Amino acid sequence: MxxxxxxxxxxxxxxxxxxxxxxxxxxxxxxxxxxxxxxxxxxxxxxxxxxxxxxxxxxxxxxxxxxxxxxxxxxxxxxxxxxxxxxxxxxxxxxxxxxxxxxxxxxxxxxxxxxxxxxxxxxxxxxxxxxxxxxxxxxxxxxxxxxxxxxxxGTGWRSTQVDRKFDGYGQITSESTLGDTAKTGDEKCTTTTYARNTTLNILTLIKENRTVAKACGTTPSLPADLVSVERHYYDNATSLETTPTKGDVTKLEEQDEAGIGYLTTSTDTYDIHGRKLPSTDALGSTTTAYTPPPVRR
Structure with missing residues (x-):
């Protein structure tokens, strides 16, 4: 040592x-x-x-x-x-x-x-x-x-705590942020679901992240308690339930202003090397492509 x-x-x-x-x-x-x-x-x-x-x-x-x-x-x-x-x-x-x-x-x-x-x-x-x-x-x-x-x-302690639950693959399914444990009202819960293809050993892609202003295990009042939602679509899928084949995120959705629907905030395509091509955001703006472009052999 x-x-x-x-x-x-x-x-x-x-x-x-x-x-x-x-x-x-x-x-x-x-x-x-x-x-x-x-x-x-x-x-x-x-x-x-x-x-x-x-x-x-x-x-x-x-x-x-x-x-x-x-x-x-x-x-x-x-x-x-x-x-x-x-x-x-x-x-x-x-x-x-x-x-x-x-x-x-x-x-x-x-x-x-x-x-x-x-x-x-x-x-x-x-x-x-x-x-x-x-x-x-x-x-x-x-x-x-x-x-x-x-x-x-002072003469005491202020404590904060984070509790997590995992699935059988060792991935986090819920994370409860309790804030100051001596108080209530500052808790958050983030739940995560995954898009998996066990045949191709694709196990860790996030399907949806949802955060509410309540501790995990309690029932939130929606949409009032909704903090954020992110939904990921892979490989040109139009449904969250579509099994991924490569794992390229081609569409990203977030909650709308009312918290009861979803807005597309990004759409993406990729070149033959897996690099992102021009990406479109929620306002329709696009980024630039790579120069020089990829070459097929």
Missing amino acids: VAQVLESDNTAGAPVKETDYTCLDGLAWGKAEDEFTKSKYPTYGDRKGYGRVQVRTGAPADGKQTLKEYRYFRGIDGAEVADHEGIKVADHPAFAGMTREEATFNGDGGSLTTTAAYQPWDGAATVDQARTGLSTLHAYATGNASEKTRTAV
Whole structure:
């Protein structure tokens, strides 16, 4: 593990930037399960890393260093990782190396000023590999299901939070921005649907993004609570339900002024290299094409 990094300015003679790393709570170990060791001989030789790392940047000789502390998941099944509030989240092999919390202090030796805590998500195993005499290997899609940010304000804390839900492909289907968790009325929910072609492995194209001024899981009053809508049409489709074949966005729609219909805000075509040709916006204006034009061979 690196203990210190020094960055020198060899041109202008600026002070040397010093960054110091301190690993806390000891190194964790797991039982090695590689295919090159017979099943009766494995030992605890799999390094799982450190759960807490402090990073100090600045000039310690001048008594001026910033301080950040990172807490990590280490992929230890059955373990729990706590943040500065003491809230524990279960670890998982798929979470190894993911950040549990990032905390910022008011300088080295100062008070805690902000924290950002993360709660990961993992879906069902996407791939399994059975191994003779060893446990089955699994691959997972992962993401951040929740992010909670706290900021010190006077003697208390102001907290904001974002919660997400995912589909079986690991793509976000809803994101609830809760704003100040001590208040109501500043929440937003964005739901996302996708245009997919599983045969061609086209899985991540966005069909529609819809944002309302309510938290996810509550019923909005439409159109009053509607914030925005974006609908994407691919490969010259005239219906949102058309399966994409290449993934070129050829039409973009947004909500109209009343919030009950849609306006075409852009139409696009592409050349043989997949580059956009003259694009038409909602006012009928077009952009220029490429010069020289593409050459067919």
